[in-house]
Amino acid sequence: MPNLSPNFTLAELTVTKTGLANNPPGAEFLNLRKAAAMMEEVRALLGHPIRVNSGYRSPAVNKAVGGSATSDHVKGYAVDFVCPAFGDCRQIAKAIAASKIKFDQLIFEGTWVHISCNPRGRRQVLTMRGGKYLPGIVSKKKAPEVRGFFISGLTYPQSVFLDNHLTRIAIRRFLVPLGSVSPGHRITDDTI
Structure with missing residues (x-):
């Protein structure tokens, strides 16, 4: 599989355990290249290799994993990942939020981090907790x-x-x- 960027391959950014075809068509492939470029910035910030859990998702894959129909994964803009050598996902999300990396959405999901390079560029930072999105990176401490x-x-x-x-x-x-x-x-x- 070809590299989309120096450190991210097409196979890595289309990984799925569903067994379904997951090949990005034209526009989504180009968006996935943008996502790979953003992930290069994230990798440089964190200073360690990144493990991608999910990148592009075909509509069938997205449905199979329970993703939102409007998910940036379907458009090729989003990546879910971890970087254990850097720290836990909260630390990763905080580091990205404090950086100058351009992103549309950054979500601390608990056991992974979601980041999107959608051109909206909102720099929206959220935490998923109890099935709800909360603004910012929410602390481990109870409210x-x-x-x-x-x-x-x-x-x-x-x-x-x-x-x-x-x-x-x-x-x-x-x-x-x-x-x-x-x-x-x-x-x-x-x-x-």
Whole structure:
């Protein structure tokens, strides 16, 4: 297989374990060359070889792996990868985000990093956590416990448990007197 760049081959950037054909047509092949050029910059930044998990995906491969129909992988712009010699995926994503490498999207996916060279060039940095995209590279630490809530102008500075009654409280504009809620108290219709 030919090289798309000095360190990335066509076989490497079309790898799939699905057993399905995964050959990029004309425009996608040209986009994949751009992705390979971007990955050369990433490799230079990290200073170590990169292991590609996924690059170009044909529509059939993309469907088989559960990818989005609008995925940049289908267009040949995206690469999922790791670089264990550099560090964990969070460290990799942080290093790229702090660099001058031009990218459209950089996603810390947990066990790999996704990067796209789509010409939109948004430099969008995200973390995938719990099936949702969060802005930025989110820390390993748990989110801090919420230490208060705000209802119709009143703030209570202790941890409380809120349930779906909060919506009714906000819509009806009920006030919960501070004295009626204690730490660990569950807000119910009886509280208001």
